[in-house]
Amino acid sequence: MPTMPATGAAAAPAEVPTTPPAEVPTTPTTAVPATPPAEVPGLPTTAQPGVFSPESARKDVPILHRTVNGQPLVWLDNGATTQKPRQVIEAVSAYYSAANSNIHRGAHTMAREATELYEAGRNAVAQFLGAPSPDTVMFVRGTTEAINLVAQSWGRGHLGPGDDILVPVLEHHSDIVPWQLIAEETRARVVPVPLTPDGDIDQDAYADLLSARTQMVVVSQASNVLGTVPPVREMTALAHRYGAKVLVDGAQAVAHMPVDVQELGADFYAFSGHKLFAPTGIGALYATPEAMAEMRPWQGGGNMIESVSFERTTFAPMPHMMEAGTGHISGVVGLLAAIDWLRGFDQQAVAAYEQALMSYAMQAMATVPGLEVIGSAAERIAVMTFTLAGHDPASVANWLDKDGIAVRAGHHCAQPALAHYGLESAARASFALYNTSGEVDQLVASLRRLQEAGPGAEKA
Numbered sequence: 402m403p404t405m406p407a408t409g410a411a412a413a414p415a416e417v418p419t420t421p422p423a424e425v426p427t428t429p430t431t432a433v434p435a436t437p438p439a440e441v442p443g444l445p446t447t448a449q450p451g452v453f454s455p456e457s458a459r460k461d462v463p464i465l466h467r468t469v470n471g472q473p474l475v476w477l478d479n480g481a482t483t484q485k486p487r488q489v490i491e492a493v494s495a496y497y498s499a500a501n502s503n504i505h506r507g508a509h510t511m512a513r514e515a516t517e518l519y520e521a522g523r524n525a526v527a528q529f530l531g532a533p534s535p536d537t538v539m540f541v542r543g544t545t546e547a548i549n550l551v552a553q554s555w556g557r558g559h560l561g562p563g564d565d566i567l568v569p570v571l572e573h574h575s576d577i578v579p580w581q582l583i584a585e586e587t588r589a590r591v592v593p594v595p596l597t598p599d600g601d602i603d604q605d606a607y608a609d610l611l612s613a614r615t616q617m618v619v620v621s622q623a624s625n626v627l628g629t630v631p632p633v634r635e636m637t638a639l640a641h642r643y644g645a646k647v648l649v650d651g652a653q654a655v656a657h658m659p660v661d662v663q664e665l666g667a668d669f670y671a672f673s674g675h676k677l678f679a680p681t682g683i684g685a686l687y688a689t690p691e692a693m694a695e696m697r698p699w700q701g702g703g704n705m706i707e708s709v710s711f712e713r714t715t716f717a718p719m720p721h722m723m724e725a726g727t728g729h730i731s732g733v734v735g736l737l738a739a740i741d742w743l744r745g746f747d748q749q750a751v752a753a754y755e756q757a758l759m760s761y762a763m764q765a766m767a768t769v770p771g772l773e774v775i776g777s778a779a780e781r782i783a784v785m786t787f788t789l790a791g792h793d794p795a796s797v798a799n800w801l802d803k804d805g806i807a808v809r810a811g812h813h814c815a816q817p818a819l820a821h822y823g824l825e826s827a828a829r830a831s832f833a834l835y836n837t838s839g840e841v842d843q844l845v846a847s848l849r850r851l852q853e854a855g856p857g858a859e860k861a
C-alpha cells in the first residue's frame with residue numbers, strides 16, 4: 402500500500418518507507434458499515450466498466466464509516482471541506498515519520514528529499530490544472546490567500562483611480578473583500594455584475610459593464626452557494642478584448658470537473674487543497690508567465706530572495722518569489738497524494754456520476770413539502786441550497802445532525818448572493834464523488850419527518 406504519492410517529475414525519495422508506522426491507525430475506530438445505496442436507474446453502486454461507482458471512493462475514506470449521534474455519518478458538507486482518503490492521511494503521516502525536513506536551504510539528504518517532494522507536488526498541481534509548467538504554480542494556504550496575494554501583488558501596481566474590478570453578485574466573500582481592500586487603497590472600484598433570477602451571471606449586463614476601465618474580472622468556476630457553473634471561457638475571452646485580467650476561483654470546481662486553465666484562458670486560477678480531499682492549510686495559485694511578470698513581492702522573508710543586503714535586496718525567480726518563509730511541506734505531500742487519488746478515477750465518469758446524483762437529489766428534494774431549492778442555473782455542480790417553510794436553516798441543520806447528516810446552514814460566505822433572493826440564511830447540501838443516492842434518500846426522509854413533526858420539532 403503506497404503511502405507516499407508518486408505523481409510528478411520527482412519520485413518519492415528512496416528511503417521514505419512505503420508503509421505507515423505501526424502505531425498510526427489506518428482503520429477507523431468506530432467501524433460502521435457504509436449505508437447501502439439505493440438502486441437508482443443511472444446511478445451505479447457497483448463497478449461497471451466505464452462507469453464510476455461511489456463505493457470505489459468510499460472504501461478509501463475512513464471517516465465516512467464513523468457514526469454521528471448514533472447514526473452512520475452522511476457527509477453532505479463537501480462545499481465547506483471534503484473528507485480525506487487514507488492515501489492522503491498515510492502520506493502525511495509517513496512524511497512526518499520518515500522524511501520531515503525543511504526544504505531548499507539544507508545541504509543534507511533529507512532536505513533534498515523534502516525539496517523533491519515539494520517540487521513533485523508543484524508538478525502534480527501543474528499537470529492537474531493543465532498548466533504549461535510547474536513554474537506557473539505558487540503554493541498558498543488556500544483560495545482566500547491566493548486571491549489576497551493577487552490583489553496585493555498584482556493589484557497594488559496595476560489599479561488606480563477610476564479602474565474597475567468586476568465581481569459577480571454570486572461570488573464568495575473571498576472574491577469580493579480582498580478587492581474592496583485594495584480598491585480602497587488605490588481608489589479603484591469594485592463593480593457588482595448582477596444575477597438573473599435563475600442564479601446565472603447576467604451575461605448581457607457583464608458585457609455592458611466591461612470597458613477600457615476594467616482591469617480585473619473575478620469569477621468562480623462553480624458557485625459555492627447556488628452551484629452555478631458560469632461560461633467562464635467565454636467571459637474570459639470577452640474580458641481579454643478589453644485588456645482586463647481574469648482571476649478564476651476554482652475552490653468549488655476542482656473536485657467536481659476536469660480543469661484546464663489554458664483552455665479557460667485564465668490569467669490566474671486559485672484553489673484550496675482541503676476542498677480537493679487534501680489537508681487544510683494548503684492551496685495553489687496558477688498565473689500565466691505574463692501575469693507573473695506583472696507581480697511584485699507581497700510578503701518578504703526567507704526563501705523568496707536571491708540576495709539580501711541593507712543596500713539592495715534581489716528576489717528569487719517566480720514562483721519562489723511569492724513563497725516567503727517555510728511552506729506547508731506536509732500539506733503539499735497530502736495534496737500530491739490527493740491529486741494522485743482523484744486521478745485514479747476517470748474524471749469524466751466522476752463528473753457524469755455527480756450530475757446524475759444531483760438530478761436524483763433535485764427530484765427527491767422536490768417531494769418534501771415546503772422545501773425550496775435556491776437557484777436553477779442551467780449548468781451547476783451538485784450543490785443544493787434550500788429553505789424549508791416553517792423552520793429556520795440553523796434548526797434544519799440541527800435536526801439533520803441528530804440523524805447523522807451534516808449540512809451547512811448560514812450565509813455561506815455569499816451574503817450578496819443570498820440577498821438577491823431576499824434571504825439572510827439558508828441550508829446547503831453539497832455532494833462529492835463518495836456520496837450515494839441512498840444518502841440522498843436519508844436526507845429527504847429526515848426532512849420529511851421534520852416537516853411532518855411541524856415547527857419547533859427540531860428543539861424537542
Ligand SMILES: Cc1ncc(COP(=O)(O)O)c(C=O)c1O
Pocket residue numbers: 480481542543544545546573575576621623624625650652653673814
Ligand atoms: C467559491 C469559493 N471561493 C473561496 C472560498 C474560500 O476558500 P478557503 O476558505 O479554503 O480559502 C470558498 C470556500 O468555501 C469558496 O467556496
